[in-house]
Amino acid sequence: MSDLYDAPLFRTAGHQVVDRLADHLERMQARDGRAHPALQPLAAMQDFTGPMPAAPAPDALAAVLRHVDDAIDRTMHLHHPGCMGHQVAAPMPVSALADFVAGFLNQGMAVFETGQIGVLIERQTVRWLADAVGWGAEADGMFTSGGSLGNTTALLAARNLAGDGRSWTDGVRAEAPMVVLVSEQAHYSISRAAGVLGLGQANVIGVKTDADCRMDLAALRAEADAAEARGQRVLAVVGSACTTAAGAYDPLVDIGALCRERGYWFHVDGAHGASVLLSPRYKHLAAGIALADSIVWDAHKLLSVPSLATAVLFRRGGDNYAAFRQEASYLFNEGAETAFDLGLRTLECTKRMLAFKLWLAFQVHGADALGEMVATMHDRAREFAALVAAAPGFELLLPPESNIVCFRRDGDDALQEALRARVMAAGAYYLVQTRLHGRIWLRITVMNPATARADFEGLLEALQG
Ligand SMILES: Cc1ncc(COP(=O)(O)O)c(C=O)c1O
Known part of the structure; x- marks a missing residue:
């Protein structure tokens, strides 16, 4: 039988795995190899059809290293400067180590007893992020498994606090009809949350955006007035900071003021962009975020930690409890130590030490x-946009606010798709595409501070040929 807890194997394999990852990092930094393996699922699946192995591998160390090598080879190479696809972090090695340690220590986190230092670290990290927002001592929150779940949790708190608060016990039908107002370009997790929460996706009203892809304030007011005239309660307005496709920041100051004036819950989906709060040069982009009642902030995007690490922050910390339990006062009466039982605030019961990888960084x-680092990614996106604007035969969607740039070659949608496919097949660059204003745009997201002007020039050249 295999020794499942073989400490010497763990030591040897661990050292060699880290060596391989460090070699990989150096190769990627030297642009040695592909940015993306561009596997085709049906063909690639042929290697994954065998039965579950019943017997141990003849050589455990060799098996670990072979499969790790294969994983390194057949994944997106996020540390390659030519990898500029989605908003997926190129993890900082220190954070990757923390994530590995978190997996090994495997704390439960639902109550203090099962989380110990993991809970303390999460509490401190939440405090740091709330301070960065500019909130006071009353603010609080927790970490959860991704921005989609974070948005759902924040809207769940809003839903449970709305009206008579009977949604939690009696179901949403016990309440007056509720709507959520959000930019028509918001991430789909908002509409998915509405489906999950029983609000109904049809009750998510997509507010028109302006030419800069930002929520149009007059349209927001008009939609809110119309909803109220129909007898619907505006449960929440969601501001995107920033949007996924174009990287546009909604006018948070104005949306926040409207929400205050009318008593609407203001949620900011800062999954991608809240990280600018750490950059003195770019934090102005998120001006107004402190007006929010709740904020989602993904550290596994611009803060370059491994997935997942999402902070859900509440301006009034007690609102966090409303997401899963109606009677916050009952919990607080249990004493100050209740704040350390994180499972009261999250959908997860068992949860990884999610904050450790950010805290350690x-x-x-x-x-x-x-x-x-966040600022550098933004600087680089501006550099790329300037190259696009100056390149004959290319069109820029917008001067970028974030680290996301949408652009296209002169020609129809089919040409954009064909160009992307060709560039991906060649392997030096990974970029994606998105549909905006009725047309397909090529899209890059600078997620690696090592991506430099030469990569941008090379990409444009590859798209020109
Ligand atoms: C604005 C925005 N919100 C939410 C999400 C969802 O976050 P996650 O992928 O962590 O669930 C994304 C993901 O790209 C996003 O861009």
Whole structure:
């Protein structure tokens, strides 16, 4: 029988796995290899059809290394400077180590007893992020498994606090009809949350955007007035900071003011862009975010930690409990230590030490370095946009606010798709496409501070041929 807890194997394999990952990182930084393997699922699946192995591998160390090598080979190479596809982080090695350690230590996190230092770290990290928002001592929150779940949790709190608060016990039908107002370009997790929460996707009203892809304030007011005239309660307005496709920041100051004036819950989906709060040069993009009642902030996007690490922050910390339990006062009466039982605030019961990988990066590198990394990605996106604007035969959708740039070659949608397919097949660059204003745009997201002007020039050249 295989020794399932073989410490010497763990030691040897662990060292060699880290060596391989470090070699991979160096190769990627040197642009040695592909940015993306561009596997075709049906063909690639042929290697994954065998039965579950019943017997141990003849050589355990060799088996670990062979399969790790294969995984390295057949994945998106996020540390390759030519990899500029989706908003997926190129993880900082220190954070990847923290994630590995979190997996091994495997704390439960639902109650303090099962989380211990993991809970303390999460509480401190939440405090740091709430401070970065500019909120006071009353603010609180937790970490959860991704921005989609984070948005759902924040809207669940809003739903449970709305009206008589009977949604939790008696179901949403016990309440007056509720709508959520959100940019028509918002991430689909908002509409999915409405489906999950029993609000109904049809009750998510997509507010028109302006030419800069930002929510149009007059349209927001008009939609809110119309909903109220129909007898619907505006449960929440969701501001995107920023949108996924174009990287546009909704006018949070104005949306926040409207929400205050009318008593609407203001949720900011800062999954992608809240990280600008750590950059003195770019935090103005998120101006108004402190007006929110709740914020979602993904560290596994611009803060370059491995997935997943989503902070859900509440301006009034007690609102967090409303997501899963109606009677916050009952919990607080249980004493100050209740705040350490994180499972009261999350959909998860068992949860990884999600904040550890961000906390360790702050401890090792410092917040200034993370803020500078975010700023660099934004600087680079502007550099790319300037190259596109100057290149004959290319069109820029917008001067980028974030690290996301949408552009296209002169020609129809089919040409954009064909160009992307060709570039991906060649392997030096990974870019994606998105549909906006009725047309397909090529899209890059600069997620790696090592991506430089030469990569942009190479990409444009590859798209020109
Ligand atoms: C604006 C925005 N919100 C939410 C999400 C969903 O986050 P996650 O992928 O962590 O569930 C994304 C993902 O791209 C996003 O861009």
